[in-house]
Amino acid sequence: MMTYAAAAALVAPFPSPSPSSTSLLSLNSAVDVVEVQPNQDSVYKWRLVLAYDGTRYAGWQYQESPPTVQCAVEKALIQTTKLPRKDLQLVGASRTDAGVHAWGQVAHFVTPFNYENLDRVHMALNGLLPSDIRVRETSPASAEFHARFSxxxxxxxxxxxxxxxxxxxxxxxxxxxxxxxxxxxxxxxxxxxxxxxxxxxxxxxxxxxxxxxxxxxxxxxxxxxxxxxxxxxxxxxxxxxxxxxxxxxxxxxxxxxxxxxxxxxxxxxxxxxxxxxxxxxxxxxxxxxxxSINYNESHLLPPPDCPAKSFGMHHTIRKCKVVYY
The missing domain is CATH 3.30.70.660 (Pseudouridine synthase I, catalytic domain, C-terminal subdomain)
Known part of the structure; x- marks a missing residue:
């Protein structure tokens, strides 16, 4: 497993996944997310845009107690990625205070694997998060991007x-x-x-x-x-x-x-x-x-060989097959 220090040191373009190895990860028995296993030295960075009602939270920043927004997001990520907190290295752009709300909070995290599709990851995260926290957007991020410093x-x-x-x-x-x-x-x-x-x-x-x-x-x-x-x-x-x-x-x-x-x-x-x-x-x-938070445009360029960003999956109603008389 790659350490965060090594991940932060990488400034090369987004690594290409190995096409020979794929696995299927079952999330909360509700949605399957396909992850592509890369070489051991690869690291992938992901950007989240979050909205939350801060009423019942002690702000964004992680604390053991009372509950914070970062704690809730990390818990969902741990369940989704099966990675420990220290490997995810979730970083928020702004340490909003207790009771403060957000429509455009931005955060990033890293994984040692790539995804084929982010819609299912997006759905899984919102399925695990409490209803007063929503992931509005999920997207791949370049190695240069940093939620706070960019x-x-x-x-x-x-x-x-x-x-x-x-x-x-x-x-x-x-x-x-x-x-x-x-x-x-x-x-x-x-x-x-x-x-x-x-x-x-x-x-x-x-x-x-x-x-x-x-x-x-x-x-x-x-x-x-x-x-x-x-x-x-x-x-x-x-x-x-x-x-x-x-x-x-x-x-x-x-x-x-x-x-x-x-x-x-x-x-x-x-x-x-x-x-x-x-x-x-x-x-x-x-x-x-x-x-909202504005970033250097160069840091928002999508890396190569990455899935498209997700704004959430839309559901459609299939044609009714009931026979009317």
Whole structure:
């Protein structure tokens, strides 16, 4: 079995499978997935696009307890591939926080074998996953592709429902605001975030050992009104821990006209999280959704001798054979 270190070192084109050896793997007694056994030195990388309702999960990142999205996906992959967790090396593009949702989370994993068809793999994974997590797309990935390090930009949406009475169908995916908001002031303030800035003031203390670069590039920050629903859309090269929620929380205070729009550059320049805390407040995670992730186009090119990507299998109704009288 090939180690991940050796797999990561491979930058050659996608290896060609050996046509002389095939095997049939039965998955959950429901679907058969044909895998082609390659040479011992081969490694294959696969990309997943995932959507999930983050309500009952402690975020994406793997933890022993409580449950996380990565845990659920790994469990399905282990059952599908019959490989141990350490060999799959599942990596997610974004470590979404507890309660945060996703429509376009991206992850990759590796196997020592190739597949002839990804539709059945796709079906098997969704058959094993809980109903609040879905694989939207399964595709082969080049050796150069990395779910996290190949990212060019990420797009997040935060939804705010502004009305005296909360829409019960929005309660799990939008923050309820009962104040009248000055959206023009919010748009003016959002423009100050656009560009390359040090966002130290908007980062919460993180529990991991990584020391992230506080300088991020925000490409756009739009405030869109859709009736009672206000959708804040932000695209950036990357984000610090809870940065998006902290930016939105400040814009909400500006929308309530508690503080002026030009306070944004002042707080950015302070590079002090305590300065933001004087004007802002805690914003819950359920209004936030990771919508999509953009990558270097060269890293998305399909490798040779690989199966076509899968968007899921469509079922058809066969012609009814019942005789009508």
């Amino acid at each position: 990212v060019k930009s990420k797009i997040y949406h935060y939804k705010i429902y502004s009305d005296t009475i909360m829409d019960p169908f929005q309660r799990r995916f939008a923050y309820h605001n009962m104040y009248k908001l000055n959206t023009a002031a919010m748009r003016e303030a959002a423009k100050y975030f656009v560009g390359k800035h040090d966002f130290t003031s908007f980062e919460n203390a993180s529990h991991n050992d990584r020391v992230p670069d506080p300088v991020k590039h925000i490409f756009r920050f739009d405030v869109k009104e859709m009736g009672a629903l206000l959708q804040l859309e932000v695209e950036g090269s990357g984000f610090l821990y809870r940065q998006v929620r902290n930016m939105v929380a400040l814009l909400l205070q500006i929308g309530k006209e508690a503080i002026p729009p030009d306070i944004v550059p002042y707080i950015l320049a302070s590079r002090d999280r305590k300065e933001l805390a004087k004007y802002s407040f805690y914003l819950p995670p359920h209004g936030l959704c990771l919508v």
